[in-house]
Amino acid sequence: MSSGCCDVADPEVTDDPRLFGVRGLVAAWSTSAAAFAGFSLLLPVVPWAIAEEGGSDTVAGSVTAVFMFTTVLTQIAMPRLLRRFGHRATLVAGCLFLGPPSLLFLVSMEPAAALGISAIRGIGFGMITVASAALVGELAPARLLGRATGMLGIAIASSQMIGLPTGLAIAERFSTTPVFVLGAILSSAGLIAAARLPRLETRTGPPPARMPFVLLLLPTVSVGAGAIAYGGLTSLLAIAVADLPVAAALAVLSGSTLIGRFGAGAIADRLGAGRMLPVGLGLAALAMVPFALVADGRAGAVVLIGAAVCFGLGFGVVQNEALLIAFRRAGSEHIGSASAAWNIGFDAGTGAGSFALGAIAASAGYPTAFTVAAVLVPVLPLLARLAGPSERPGVAQSAERPGAD
Known part of the structure; x- marks a missing residue:
């Protein structure tokens, strides 16, 4: 697959019929894995460290909010950056913005310093999230794209x-110093993988015509709707049911997401992207009902774990299907825009879910908050589907694969 928006893949990069034989895919996955490992280690530790040093809950929560704010702003700018500098340069820059600044937390955890460092790291995270997904879309041939995005x-x-449990465990058992050092090392290790990416031919012609965002409305809103529920669960579940095995439930949820995402990719490679999206949305919405029952005290640990499995499978399907639909609708010349839209939907949805569902829980209770999420997950994508065109003209030919959404 080639792109007119950033780099154009050499045909030799994508002519191996095996997923792991496609040049550059393993390096792309490894870059993302390293970056997210460093990100995950620090995500719960920085607010915890601020609170431990006497900072207010507002400041502790603000560091994550500032991080995500600069992440989303960067993601908005990424299609243009990818067109100008290409995938490898933006991935390298992202690793440098995300990793080494983590060491500055060793110098100061004062509120102003912590917020500034978080803002810088958010820029790097925004670069990596968009560039890595766009790169997979560039490198993978159409017949393997579903599984390639699933592996990502x-x-x-x-x-x-x-990373999430390990960082906090190290900080509580020893100190924050090894967490900040390890986070910097892991995120910077993505530079090694980025150096192994294949060279892509940069297209020097005029930029492609602007693509109407309405074409990406359905996949963006779909992943955003699932992320709203996900953000609410990760932020509120431990508070809502403190006497139940929430940590185990969240781990099960994450594991189920892996299965759902790769499984959806394998099905998409056989049947076409988009066919499993309603199934994923339905599973994720259905799972929020038992979460509400658990929060209301009418169900216990078994139902909690079952709901986590159901939601994880559904959300994994939604993630992969939404990304594939975005790639197909955008076409090869706008892969960077498709990746940016998907990531913005995910990150903005997660933040909105944490805030909005938290506000609902504060006023009406946790069962009500989870019930509202159960309604939003299918309704928002339905409204998006009704608001825009189902496909871009000629997209079936450019996507090189069957399927409909």
């Missing part, structure tokens, strides 16, 4: 499954 999801989620 596995690389990212595996790093998060390990």
Whole structure:
């Protein structure tokens, strides 16, 4: 697959029929895994460290908010940056912005310093999230794209499954110093993988015509709707049901997401992208009902774990299907825009879910918040589907694969 928006892949890069034989894919997955490992280690530790040093809850929460704010701003600018500098340069820059600044936390954890460092790291994270997904879309041939994006999801989620609990455990057992050092090393290790990416031919012609965003509305809103529920669960579940095995449930949720994402990719490679999206949305929405029952005290640990499995499978399907639909609708000349839209939907949805569902929980209770999420997950994508065209003219030919959404 080639792109007129950034780099054009040499045909030799994509002519191996095996997934792991496609030049550059393993390096792309490894870059993302390393970056997300460093990100995940620090995600719960920085707010915790601020609170431990006497900072307010507002400041502790603000560091993550600032990080995500600069992440989304960077993601908005990424299509233009990819066109100008290409994937390798933006991935290298992203690793440098995300990794080494983590060491500055060793110098100061004062609120102003912590917020500034988080803002810088958010820029790097925004670069990596968009460039890595766009690169997979560039390198993978159409017949393998579903599994290639599924493997990207596995690389990212595996790093998060390990990094999130490990960082906090190290900080609580020893200190924050090894966490900040390890986070810097892991994120910077992505530079090694980035150096192994194949050279792509940069297209020097005029930029492609602007693509109407409405074409990406459905995949962006779909992943955003799932992320709203996900953000609410990761932020509120431990508070709502403190006496149940929430940590185990979240781990199961993450593992199920891996299965759902890769499984959806394998199905998409056989049947076409988009066919499993309603199934994924339905599973994710359905799972929020038992979460509400658990939060209301009418169900216990078994239902909690079952809901986590159901939501993880559904959200994994939604993630992969939404990305594939975005790639198909954007066409080869706008892969960077498709990746940016997907990542913005995911990150903005996660932040909005944490905030909005938290506000609902504060006023009406956790069962109500989870019930609202159950409604939003299918309704928002339906409204997006009704608001825009189903496909871009001629997209079936440019995508080189069957399927409909």
